[in-house]
Amino acid sequence: MAWEKKKKKAGVLPPDGGWGWMIVAGCFVVTVCSRAVTRCISIFFVEFQMHFARDYSGTAWIHSLVDCTTMLCAPLGSLIGNHLSCRVAVILGGFLASIGLVLSSFATSLEYLYLSLGVLTGLGFALCYTPAIAMVGVYFCERKALAYGIAMSGSGIGTFVLAPVVQLLIEHYSWRGALLILGGLVSNLCVCGALLRPIALREREAYPLPVNSECGCGASPQGAVGPELERPPQPGEQRCLQPLQEYQFLLMPNFLALAGSFLFLASGCSLPFVYLVPYALDVGVSHHHAAFLMSILGVIDIVGNVTFGWLTDRRCLKQYRSVCYMFAVGMEGLCCFLVPLLRTFALLVPFSVLYGYFDGAYVALIPVVTSDVVGTRYLSSALGVVYFLHAFPYLVSPPIGGWLVDTTGTYTATFLLSGFALLSSALLLATVTAVRHCQAIPRNRPGKDRTREKCEAQQPDFMTTNKDLLIRNPATL
Amino acid sequence: SRLLWSDITTLLESVLELEILKPQKIELSCIISDIPNNPTHIIGYWKKNGNEIENSKQTVYKVDKQRFIFKRIFNIQVNDLGNYSCIFSYLDKQEQVTFLLKVPVMKDKRDKPIVSYVGDSVVLDCKIKRMPNTWQWYKSNGTEKVLINATADPMNYKILLEKNVTKLTVLNLTEEDAGKYICSAVFEIKSSESHVYLKVLSLIEPLKPFIGITIEVVILVTLILLYERYGRSRNDSSVDDSSGTDGRRTRQRNLVH
Numbered sequence: 001m002a003w004e005k006k007k008k009k010a011g012v013l014p015p016d017g018g019w020g021w022m023i024v025a026g027c028f029v030v031t032v033c034s035r036a037v038t039r040c041i042s043i044f045f046v047e048f049q050m051h052f053a054r055d056y057s058g059t060a061w062i063h064s065l066v067d068c069t070t071m072l073c074a075p076l077g078s079l080i081g082n083h084l085s086c087r088v089a090v091i092l093g094g095f096l097a098s099i100g101l102v103l104s105s106f107a108t109s110l111e112y113l114y115l116s117l118g119v120l121t122g123l124g125f126a127l128c129y130t131p132a133i134a135m136v137g138v139y140f141c142e143r144k145a146l147a148y149g150i151a152m153s154g155s156g157i158g159t160f161v162l163a164p165v166v167q168l169l170i171e172h173y174s175w176r177g178a179l180l181i182l183g184g185l186v187s188n189l190c191v192c193g194a195l196l197r198p199i200a201l202r203e204r205e206a207y208p209l210p211v212n213s214e215c216g217c218g219a220s221p222q223g224a225v226g227p228e229l230e231r232p233p234q235p236g237e238q239r240c241l242q243p244l245q246e247y248q249f250l251l252m253p254n255f256l257a258l259a260g261s262f263l264f265l266a267s268g269c270s271l272p273f274v275y276l277v278p279y280a281l282d283v284g285v286s287h288h289h290a291a292f293l294m295s296i297l298g299v300i301d302i303v304g305n306v307t308f309g310w311l312t313d314r315r316c317l318k319q320y321r322s323v324c325y326m327f328a329v330g331m332e333g334l335c336c337f338l339v340p341l342l343r344t345f346a347l348l349v350p351f352s353v354l355y356g357y358f359d360g361a362y363v364a365l366i367p368v369v370t371s372d373v374v375g376t377r378y379l380s381s382a383l384g385v386v387y388f389l390h391a392f393p394y395l396v397s398p399p400i401g402g403w404l405v406d407t408t409g410t411y412t413a414t415f416l417l418s419g420f421a422l423l424s425s426a427l428l429l430a431t432v433t434a435v436r437h438c439q440a441i442p443r444n445r446p447g448k449d450r451t452r453e454k455c456e457a458q459q460p461d462f463m464t465t466n467k468d469l470l471i472r473n474p475a476t477l
Numbered sequence: 478s479r480l481l482w483s484d485i486t487t488l489l490e491s492v493l494e495l496e497i498l499k500p501q502k503i504e505l506s507c508i509i510s511d512i513p514n515n516p517t518h519i520i521g522y523w524k525k526n527g528n529e530i531e532n533s534k535q536t537v538y539k540v541d542k543q544r545f546i547f548k549r550i551f552n553i554q555v556n557d558l559g560n561y562s563c564i565f566s567y568l569d570k571q572e573q574v575t576f577l578l579k580v581p582v583m584k585d586k587r588d589k590p591i592v593s594y595v596g597d598s599v600v601l602d603c604k605i606k607r608m609p610n611t612w613q614w615y616k617s618n619g620t621e622k623v624l625i626n627a628t629a630d631p632m633n634y635k636i637l638l639e640k641n642v643t644k645l646t647v648l649n650l651t652e653e654d655a656g657k658y659i660c661s662a663v664f665e666i667k668s669s670e671s672h673v674y675l676k677v678l679s680l681i682e683p684l685k686p687f688i689g690i691t692i693e694v695v696i697l698v699t700l701i702l703l704y705e706r707y708g709r710s711r712n713d714s715s716v717d718d719s720s721g722t723d724g725r726r727t728r729q730r731n732l733v734h
Contacts, residue, residue: 050600105683174592177683184690191694194701 012200013141019197020139020147026195027151030090030132033097033186034125036158038066040166041117047175052110059110062118064395069122071391074130076123078384081131082246086380087196090128094189097124101183105176117179121186128189130387134380135196137371142313144371145321149309149364156302156360201376246381249374255382257432258373261425262386265329265362266393268421271401271414272336272355273297276348279411285345293348297356304360312365322433325369326426328361333422340412397421494577497553498607499665506548507563507574514568521547521565524573537565553578555666580664581607583671590674598648601673603660605641610663612636612643617657617672650677 045059081089100120107113140147169178280290312324335355374382401414522534537545564573593599615622627636635646655677661668
């Protein structure tokens with residue numbers, strides 16, 4: 001009954017505040033519970049090694065399995081989010097993840113842990129990560145990058161806070177009790193899911209029919225795409241995006257270029273995190289200082305998340321968001337090239353600061369850049385594909401880096417590889433954007449104003465053409 | 478018997494630790510140099526555990542231009558481990574150097590107890606730098622130690638001996654298994670001991686915070702959904718006004734255009 005009444009109301013514009021901040025808080029907690037808990041699992045390894053009488057290589061698989069499963073099943077998460085709703089996806093994910101952790105507390109062997117902690121918990125995290133991020137993109141337009149920055153800073157802040165908490169839990173309750181209580185903490189994901197209130201967005205459609213978001217995370221499920229003319233659905237008929245339509249963005253050349261650049265990015269970005277401390281120890285930095293380098297990386301990561309998000313939301317930079325993203329990734333690559341020259345603690349600190357800042361910067365911009373390319377409607381599915389593309393490089397590049405260290409005997413090759421991957425990612429995107437720009441210049445202007453027009457729909461804009469104004473006021477037709 | 482050389486070249490108070498693994502004869506020598514005013518001889522004697530050893534006082538003559546060598550051979554048996562000091566006086570001053578003779582010590586701090594659960598198993602370990610002849614595990618009952626015999630009780634205990642490391646696995650834990658466990662590295666001359674505390678919890682202990690958090694989650698979810706439903710029903714009751722506002726807004730836009 002309430003839904004029928006809603007059909008008569010036109011959709012709303014992205015709130016950019018209000019309940020949107022609750023969504024950001026929810027996404028923050030989702031990031032804390034999934035990314036930070038994944039990183040804190042390595043604290044349990046010493047306990048597992050003692051109890052099951054295995055060595056480091058046996059327990060390291062657990063971490064890789066969780067990371068890999070979370071990324072591999074990200075498209076599944078966006079699929080469920082599209083077909084049922086984001087809320088259901090996140091609640092289901094939270095339920096699965098906490099069941100996985102609770103089951104792990106009864107583990108009798110390491111293989112049992114691979115399944116319960118690696119696969120089940122990883123799957124649960126995958127189901128909540130993508131829908132939560134997509135929801136933030138739906139609720140925000142003007143301040144999208146800032147919202148993402150705050151939401152993604154959860155992984156840094158979460159690791160910072162959760163690591164000592166997990167250590168304390170292990171001391172008081174041993175690893176079984178700690179896993180049980182961690183399962184309870186992770187079930188707070190269900191609370192985040194409850195916060196993800198569905199919203200009916202007004203899309204810039206040529207048809208005056210109202211939208212109903214029951215069928216997905218906020219995007220309009222109507223059949224029309226841009227100026228193409230399809231048979232407009234009858235007033236009573238509501239259609240969900242068909243599976244093929246859902247993945248139509250995969251054929252967009254812009255998205256293909258973006259996907260290629262993400263592949264390179266994921267190959268390069270994890271290596272410095274894994275090999276910074278061993279490299280520092282290798283050149284003679286003490287253990288304390290090396291650990292301090294990692295802490296600096298973590299803290300500056302958070303700073304980069306929030307400040308870069310705020311920066312790219314400024315009116316002057318908003319049009320150049322992709323350029324800012326390429327700049328951040330390119331700077332990371334350059335930093336990596338300089339590492340082999342830095343041989344003392346005093347020189348490695350600025351590297352940690354710069355690398356950490358740009359790492360936080362690009363993480364906050366990934367969803368923003370993706371939504372700029374595919375639009376809000378396909379954001380959920382596109383994010384699923386983007387994070388899926390991260391899975392294989394995350395799994396494969398640290399061992400390749402390790403092989404390089406073993407064969408060459410120094411860390412130079414590993415950092416050079418990382419730098420090359422990051423720079424190629426930035427260059428690929430830059431080339432494609434430049435080509436697109438050169439092709440678009442002789443055509444009309446509206447293409448360039450598109451981002452401005454999206455977010456400034458609330459204020460009357462004298463400069464836009466008749467066509468745009470018409471679209472913004474479907475009620476006048 | 479073997480001879481072990483040690484020498485100190487300093488005037489300051491210093492302590493040297495020596496690890497003794499088996500009974501042997503040891504020669505401790507103190508080499509003193511750079512004494513002001515360059516006397517021809519000095520008087521020295523030895524102390525054991527703070528008490529002067531009888532007949533140890535002797536006059537030491539210079540070996541070469543600057544140095545005095547003051548040494549003595551000690552026969553170290555089980556009861557002879559302790560502090561040995563060579564003390565020498567010149568003018569009005571007295572200097573001494575102390576040798577600490579003892580078995581290798583396990584230095585890692587074990588102040589935090591190891592926690593486990595009823596029915597579970599737990600692994601306690603001890604590490605030491607030098608390889609002992611064998612290891613032994615004891616459970617402490619108040620003041621006395623009870624030897625743990627793994628072969629006599631294989632259902633409850635397993636002991637793993639591996640050169641410098643030993644691991645005691647206690648299976649089928651019960652509440653009585655909690656307490657202080659002592660691992661003893663047996664050297665020929667003496668044993669070196671370290672202890673670790675074991676705490677056995679029942680399964681209910683971690684369940685309490687878990688159930689608390691689950692209840693909090695259920696309450697929050699219910700509250701959020703109820704708030705949304707309440708908010709929605711309030712909005713629906715005022716839905717007639719909203720079409721009016723829309724109309725006003727579009728009329729404004731038309732005016733501007």
